[in-house]
Amino acid sequence: MREVNLKVGLTPxxxxxxxxxxxxxxxxLLDKDLLCPEGYEQLLSAGFxxxxxxxxRPHCQLCHACESLRIDVARFTPSRSQKRIKxxxxxxxxxxxxxEKPEYFRLYQRYINERHQDGAxxxxxxxxxxxxxxxxxxxxVFMEFRLxxxxxxxxxxxxxxxxxxxMYTFYDPDLEHRSLGTFAILSQLELASNLNKxxxxxxxxxxxxxxxxxxxxxxxxxxxxxxxxxxxKD
Numbered sequence: 001m002r003e004v005n006l007k008v009g010l011t012p013x014x015x016x017x018x019x020x021x022x023x024x025x026x027x028x029l030l031d032k033d034l035l036c037p038e039g040y041e042q043l044l045s046a047g048f049x050x051x052x053x054x055x056x057r058p059h060c061q062l063c064h065a066c067e068s069l070r071i072d073v074a075r076f077t078p079s080r081s082q083k084r085i086k087x088x089x090x091x092x093x094x095x096x097x098x099x100e101k102p103e104y105f106r107l108y109q110r111y112i113n114e115r116h117q118d119g120a121x122x123x124x125x126x127x128x129x130x131x132x133x134x135x136x137x138x139x140x141v142f143m144e145f146r147l148x149x150x151x152x153x154x155x156x157x158x159x160x161x162x163x164x165x166x167m168y169t170f171y172d173p174d175l176e177h178r179s180l181g182t183f184a185i186l187s188q189l190e191l192a193s194n195l196n197k198x199x200x201x202x203x204x205x206x207x208x209x210x211x212x213x214x215x216x217x218x219x220x221x222x223x224x225x226x227x228x229x230x231x232x233k234d
Contacts (some may be wrong), residue, residue: 006034009030010091019063024058040055049165057083066205067223069203070163071202071219072199075220085186096142096191097116105171107153114173132168140167153169163192166185166203169181185202202215216232218233
């Protein structure tokens with residue numbers, strides 16, 4: 001990434017989204033010139049992430065637990081358990097849509113209200129859904145997973161010039177045994193390979209947060225540590 005001077009704001013301290021009894025602050029991008037796919041891809045490589053149409057990065061003085069994680073598409077090799085998950089879900093049809101559909105929110109609402117009652121997104125609302133997943137300057141792609149034509153999962157994905165960013169996945173809570181979150185990442189990696197992308201970004205890895213630990217099982221991957229991407233050893 002070429003060196004640029006960013007215009008950013010700093011949020012007040014608030015309850016951390018990942019670790020209990022901690023507070024967090026976020027850098028929020030104010031430079032509208034970078035609100036475009038090309039600018040966002042540069043910022044992804046510097047540890048930023050989007051939420052809705054906003055771009056942010058954790059900026060906590062006493063904590064550095066959030067580390068951006070990306071998977072090397074060409075070198076990725078699924079583990080035995082990931083291969084098993086692929087076989088388990090071979091009866092699902094996978095397709096891409098560039099249009100948001102009403103059935104997405106209905107599934108999202110079920111997922112949040114049944115699985116994340118302790119989170120900041122509960123209870124799910126249409127306003128919160130739109131503000132979190134949709135984007136004015138980068139319309140996401142929706143990867144649909146269907147079982148006998150019934151929508152059972154959606155992976156919201158940002159397609160960029162050299163990378164794919166896995167934004168968020170939600171699924172039918174009754175099918176938790178299928179490990180649909182893992183299957184969605186495997187499917188996005190396959191899409192990235194077919195499109196000749198170099199990286200799949202998975203957002204932030206937080207080792208002490210159980211809900212985030214699934215990301216580190218996709219190897220080989222890199223983490224952004226002290227401003228430098230480092231390959232993590234097996």
